[in-house]
Amino acid sequence: MSSLVSSKSSVKRRGEIVLLYAFSALGALLLSALIVESVGANWSDVWNALLDGSLRKPGRWGRTLGSAVPMAMVAVGTIISSKVGLINIGQEGQMLVGAAFGAYVGAHMPGPGPLVIVAVIIGGFIGGAFWSGLAGALRYWRNVPEVLTTLLLVTIAANFVGYGLKNTWLLLDPDAAVGNRTQVSPQLPPDSRLPRIDLFGNNFSLSVIISLMLIILISWMLSQTIVGFRLSVVGQNQKVGKRFGISEVKQGFMAMCASGGFAGLAGSLMLTSGDFAKFRLVPGFTVNLGWTGLLVALVAREKVMAVIPVALVFAGLRTGSSFLAATGVERRVTDVVQGLLVLALLIPPAVLFIRDRRRALAQVESRT
Amino acid sequence: MNELSNSSTSGGSVFTEPPPAVTAEKLSKRYGSVRACDEVDIELFRGEIHGILGENGAGKSTLMKMLIGLVLPDGGSILLDGKPVTIRDPLDASELGIGMVHQHFSLVEALTVWENVALGDNSKLDRNKIRNRVTELSKQYGLDVNPDDRVEDLPVGMRQRVELIKCLCRDPSVLILDEPTSVLTPEESEQLFASLRRVVEEEDRAVALVSHRLSEILQATDRITIMRHGAVIERCLTKDTDANSLAREMVGRDVDMGSTSEVKVKNESFEDADISLEDARRDKKDFVLELKDIVTSSSSGVRELDGFNLGIETGEIFGLAGVEGNGQSALVEVLSGLRTVSSGSVFLKREKISSNNFGRLANKGVAVIPEDRHDSGVVLDMSVADNLLFSNLEEGYRYGLLNKARKDKRAKELIEKFEIICAGPDAPMWSLSGGNQQRVVLARETSDKPLILVASQPTRGLDVGAIEYMTGQLRDLAKSGVGVLLISSELDEILSLSDRVGVIFRGKLAALMDRENADRESLGLLMGRGEV
Numbered sequence: 001m002s003s004l005v006s007s008k009s010s011v012k013r014r015g016e017i018v019l020l021y022a023f024s025a026l027g028a029l030l031l032s033a034l035i036v037e038s039v040g041a042n043w044s045d046v047w048n049a050l051l052d053g054s055l056r057k058p059g060r061w062g063r064t065l066g067s068a069v070p071m072a073m074v075a076v077g078t079i080i081s082s083k084v085g086l087i088n089i090g091q092e093g094q095m096l097v098g099a100a101f102g103a104y105v106g107a108h109m110p111g112p113g114p115l116v117i118v119a120v121i122i123g124g125f126i127g128g129a130f131w132s133g134l135a136g137a138l139r140y141w142r143n144v145p146e147v148l149t150t151l152l153l154v155t156i157a158a159n160f161v162g163y164g165l166k167n168t169w170l171l172l173d174p175d176a177a178v179g180n181r182t183q184v185s186p187q188l189p190p191d192s193r194l195p196r197i198d199l200f201g202n203n204f205s206l207s208v209i210i211s212l213m214l215i216i217l218i219s220w221m222l223s224q225t226i227v228g229f230r231l232s233v234v235g236q237n238q239k240v241g242k243r244f245g246i247s248e249v250k251q252g253f254m255a256m257c258a259s260g261g262f263a264g265l266a267g268s269l270m271l272t273s274g275d276f277a278k279f280r281l282v283p284g285f286t287v288n289l290g291w292t293g294l295l296v297a298l299v300a301r302e303k304v305m306a307v308i309p310v311a312l313v314f315a316g317l318r319t320g321s322s323f324l325a326a327t328g329v330e331r332r333v334t335d336v337v338q339g340l341l342v343l344a345l346l347i348p349p350a351v352l353f354i355r356d357r358r359r360a361l362a363q364v365e366s367r368t
Numbered sequence: 369m370n371e372l373s374n375s376s377t378s379g380g381s382v383f384t385e386p387p388p389a390v391t392a393e394k395l396s397k398r399y400g401s402v403r404a405c406d407e408v409d410i411e412l413f414r415g416e417i418h419g420i421l422g423e424n425g426a427g428k429s430t431l432m433k434m435l436i437g438l439v440l441p442d443g444g445s446i447l448l449d450g451k452p453v454t455i456r457d458p459l460d461a462s463e464l465g466i467g468m469v470h471q472h473f474s475l476v477e478a479l480t481v482w483e484n485v486a487l488g489d490n491s492k493l494d495r496n497k498i499r500n501r502v503t504e505l506s507k508q509y510g511l512d513v514n515p516d517d518r519v520e521d522l523p524v525g526m527r528q529r530v531e532l533i534k535c536l537c538r539d540p541s542v543l544i545l546d547e548p549t550s551v552l553t554p555e556e557s558e559q560l561f562a563s564l565r566r567v568v569e570e571e572d573r574a575v576a577l578v579s580h581r582l583s584e585i586l587q588a589t590d591r592i593t594i595m596r597h598g599a600v601i602e603r604c605l606t607k608d609t610d611a612n613s614l615a616r617e618m619v620g621r622d623v624d625m626g627s628t629s630e631v632k633v634k635n636e637s638f639e640d641a642d643i644s645l646e647d648a649r650r651d652k653k654d655f656v657l658e659l660k661d662i663v664t665s666s667s668s669g670v671r672e673l674d675g676f677n678l679g680i681e682t683g684e685i686f687g688l689a690g691v692e693g694n695g696q697s698a699l700v701e702v703l704s705g706l707r708t709v710s711s712g713s714v715f716l717k718r719e720k721i722s723s724n725n726f727g728r729l730a731n732k733g734v735a736v737i738p739e740d741r742h743d744s745g746v747v748l749d750m751s752v753a754d755n756l757l758f759s760n761l762e763e764g765y766r767y768g769l770l771n772k773a774r775k776d777k778r779a780k781e782l783i784e785k786f787e788i789i790c791a792g793p794d795a796p797m798w799s800l801s802g803g804n805q806q807r808v809v810l811a812r813e814t815s816d817k818p819l820i821l822v823a824s825q826p827t828r829g830l831d832v833g834a835i836e837y838m839t840g841q842l843r844d845l846a847k848s849g850v851g852v853l854l855i856s857s858e859l860d861e862i863l864s865l866s867d868r869v870g871v872i873f874r875g876k877l878a879a880l881m882d883r884e885n886a887d888r889e890s891l892g893l894l895m896g897r898g899e900v
Contacts, residue, residue: 223770225765225769225770226761226769226770229764229770232747233747236748236749237746239743240745240746240758242705242706243704243705243706243744243758244761245705245726245730247726
């Protein structure tokens with residue numbers, strides 16, 4: 001009997017969820033259209049420009065895919081750490097450190113190209129993991145909140161990498177002939193770059209395939225292996241974990257390192273794919289993709305596979321925005337649209353959470 | 369002013385005494401279907417310390433919170449010096465001269481004592497005035513508080529005094545203390561009571577002291593009100609009563625209206641079983657679990673277990689009685705592997721087990737049904753199958769990979785065996801009722817043949833049917849050779865299930881006896897003050 005009741009209520013619940021999402025997404029689009037109209041532009045022009053820039057014009061969706069890669073990698077890492085109950089918001093810095101590790105390997109490692117590619121990518125993971133690992137270590141060694149440390153380490157990362165980019169023995173390009181030779185790393189040689197794939201007039205890097213595979217791998221690991229199970233237990237109830245010998249410290253530290261590792265991977269994939277900054281590390285290399293990736297994770301809400309569509313939408317907004325100039329709308333309007341969309345997609349879960357908690361509280365109160 | 373109110377109410381009350389400082393008439397508060405307070409009448413007199421005694425959940429705190437305006441009553445009225453008043457929030461109460469020292473401190477640790485006292489004042493901040501006032505009060509009541517000390521540097525007992533001074537600074541005519549001694553050492557408690565005595569005798573204030581500790585109520589009060597299940601069940605003067613009768617009233621006899629039938633059911637169903645169990649294990653004298661001189665300290669340094677000794681035999685139910693807050697939760701945490709001991713050792717089948725190795729006890733066969741299953745028993749957002757798996761991860765994961773079929777098979781078997789009502793192995797844990805969640809815990813903990821089962825308040829919050837099921841399971845487990853440690857504050861439960869009975873008091877095993885030598889009165893007394 002109780003199974004009947006619960007399945008009935010779950011159907012009703014699912015319907016409610018779909019409705020809530022539809023309503024709030026519609027609300028966000030309406031608001032966006034209003035903003036566009038209020039600055040004197042035509043919303044359908046803007047819509048078309050966004051579609052042109054992200055999908056329809058030749059070669060555009062290849063670029064969108066390229067932008068989606070770092071966002072998706074950052075988001076996957078974020079989900080890993082939140083699974084265990086930790087909040088990592090320093091991906092921007094972890095990406096930069098990862099890219100710097102990758103660039104260092106690329107600049108100094110002799111050897112055959114393919115090996116260098118692999119080493120650069122792995123170097124990125126290690127760099128990011130090292131940077132978030134600092135926050136993880138402080139969290140468990142001295143109980144410093146990881147929210148603060150990860151965020152503050154972003155600034156430190158920028159300065160460290162800036163220092164590296166000023167010194168030839170670290171990252172600065174030794175070739176004095178390079179134009180604007182201030183804070184640029186040497187370009188990765190052609191044989192150390194990820195191959196690019198041509199498809200229907202679009203061109204994208206192998207990093208798209210790599211990240212897709214990694215997303216599937218992590219999704220599988222979290223749901224189908226004991227690794228994910230342990231992370232969930234610790235994330236949901238540390239006492240239960242502790243009782244059965246699942247250490248909060250070990251799981252938490254591992255998850256934190258993996259989280260930063262994926263951000264670092266985002267950085268090194270950006271470097272070797274050449275979608276950004278032409279195979280060189282420069283200051284501001286990460287172009288806020290770390291923050292955007294954080295938003296992707298926020299919207300995907302613990303569901304690794306959901307990262308794919310969300311990252312694509314956000315990447316589409318980004319590449320589409322470069323076509324807005326013709327419509328007379330400031331391109332940064334897409335940031336507003338993006339913000340509104342994030343809010344819209346976050347409202348339903350928040351509403352559901354508050355309602356569920358109220359109901360649960362009412363139940364508990366009536367029970368005690 | 370006083371005379372005026374006297375004459376106006378003299379018709380209703382006794383002429384020889386002034387009207388009580390506080391009169392509560394038929395105060396009621398319900399939460400959902402539960403009556404936290406059911407038409408409670410209480411009178412607090414000036415110049416008296418009024419003890420309010422009762423077990424956890426008896427409604428003491430709710431009653432006091434209504435007097436201070438933290439909880440709004442559903443019905444009834446409050447009179448101050450005979451005049452009806454409305455108390456909507458603590459500010460109202462403060463203006464009317466009612467102050468409260470809460471069980472949990474509300475001090476800002478980074479601030480000094482006088483700054484904490486000044487908090488909440490609306491007038492201009494006058495540092496010297498407040499500091500002098502603190503010093504003055506401190507001297508007057510022998511509190512020895514320095515106004516310039518930083519709160520974070522003070523030990524717990526000192527902080528309690530700061531709370532008291534904070535309250536006294538507003539010169540309340542009525543002072544309420546909610547479980548003030550729960551974090552204090554015995555010496556600190558005695559000092560507190562001495563101060564309270566001055567408060568009532570020298571200044572004619574009224575004090576209400578809420579506690580579940582028998583000894584301190586007897587020691588510190590003039591008048592006692594005993595509450596149980598949201599109602600007052602006894603009023604008396606402290607000088608007219610003794611620990612025996614208080615203990616009886618507090619733990620309740622079978623005259624208690626609400627649970628008469630329940631208690632009878634229990635007694636009937638266990639009588640015959642008890643005898644056969646006794647016969648079955650006459651000659652077993654082999655401790656499967658032994659605790660030697662266990663000492664644990666809370667984060668604030670109070671000793672929770674203070675040299676605790678215990679031995680459990682195979683196949684027995686050992687009932688550990690005690691008023692809550694005497695170290696039971698620390699004991700369960702130690703046995704759950706959630707807490708390291710400061711000193712002492714745990715032996716399992718004569719093998720010493722390190723308490724620093726989390727998960728070790730669970731793996732070696734110490735099963736636990738925790739008092740609060742949501743705290744350390746289940747993970748609400750995971751499925752029933754997941755929750756059944758924790759104790760034996762290999763059952764669901766081979767070489768680290770999920771074997772869904774095997775995991776579900778195990779879950780289905782246990783669901784059937786323990787009659788867990790749920791939508792299936794994948795049902796989220798939160799969708800189950802409390803009784804069924806408890807069955808999931810029981811199923812998981814006992815399915816792998818444990819050596820020891822620690823059951824802490826296993827029937828709390830369950831309905832009659834679920835209680836019967838749980839107690840039946842405990843008996844069956846003991847019969848199958850598991851040593852059962854039953855920790856409970858319900859004497860009925862202890863007496864109807866146990867083979868041996870112990871009493872925990874202030875972190876020590878205060879008494880140990882066979883079931884046939886245990887009677888309700890002496891146990892109640894032991895629970896209340898640690899000695900007969």
